[in-house]
Amino acid sequence: DSNVGKTCLTFRFCGGTFPDKTEATIGVDFREKTVEIEGERIKVQVWDTAGQERFRKSMVEHYYRNVHAVVFVYDVTKMTSFTNLKMWIEECNGHAVPAMVPRVLVGNKCDLKDLIQVPSSMALKFADAHNMLLFETSAKDPKESQNVDAIFMCLACRLKAQRSLLCRDLEGRPGQARRLEPAPDASGKASCPC
Numbered sequence: 001d002s003n004v005g006k007t008c009l010t011f012r013f014c015g016g017t018f019p020d021k022t023e024a025t026i027g028v029d030f031r032e033k034t035v036e037i038e039g040e041r042i043k044v045q046v047w048d049t050a051g052q053e054r055f056r057k058s059m060v061e062h063y064y065r066n067v068h069a070v071v072f073v074y075d076v077t078k079m080t081s082f083t084n085l086k087m088w089i090e091e092c093n094g095h096a097v098p099a100m101v102p103r104v105l106v107g108n109k110c111d112l113k114d115l116i117q118v119p120s121s122m123a124l125k126f127a128d129a130h131n132m133l134l135f136e137t138s139a140k141d142p143k144e145s146q147n148v149d150a151i152f153m154c155l156a157c158r159l160k161a162q163r164s165l166l167c168r169d170l171e172g173r174p175g176q177a178r179r180l181e182p183a184p185d186a187s188g189k190a191s192c193p194c
């Protein structure tokens, strides 16, 4: 929904700061950050969409094409932003986003401890039912910045693993793509944070 803190989360991840003041996003904003996972540099591109209907128009729908991952954000201090998640998930599914595209759930504004309306247990149940990981974060509190990073690092890890599997499947087939990187370490060691 609008005002849940999507723009602030992307600022925290990409720039390491919490903006003093934000305006409602119009259409879509774009930010990016390069991260390193298992020695590989990966550019994470974040498309920050408008929550307000009047600023979404039909435009935002085009951004569903070619998405690699989806982050659904609600505000832990606003129950309606949680109940509306169903609608956002339906919108996403309605745009034929493939099932293999990872989706995660983020409850933001956890610093407002006295105002929490959405209990973690309720959010966890919802996340489980929709096969998503749950992150409870605060874009504002610098002590929570690791949790914000974890959202995007986790998705980047999953996408890297998916690509690795895909390339392994295609390896050796004539006329098909070649594997681009080694398969995961046979010892089962992983440096992925999730």
Ligand SMILES: Nc1nc2c(ncn2[C@@H]2O[C@H](COP(=O)(O)OP(=O)(O)OP(=O)(O)O)[C@@H](O)[C@H]2O)c(=O)[nH]1
Residues within 6 Å of the ligand: 001, 002, 003, 004, 005, 006, 007, 008, 009, 020, 022, 023, 024, 025, 026, 049, 050, 051, 052, 108, 109, 110, 111, 112, 137, 138, 139, 140, 141
């Ligand atoms: N206390 C607190 N306030 C936050 C947090 N994240 C965002 N805010 C505040 O919430 C308001 C909305 O933040 P935005 O990031 O602009 O919200 P948005 O989801 O991008 O909204 P739209 O662009 O309209 O969809 C601003 O006043 C922020 O300062 C947080 O973690 N804690």
Ligand SMILES: [Mg+2]
Residues within 6 Å of the ligand: 006, 007, 008, 023, 024, 025, 048, 049, 050, 051
């Ligand atoms: Mg915004």
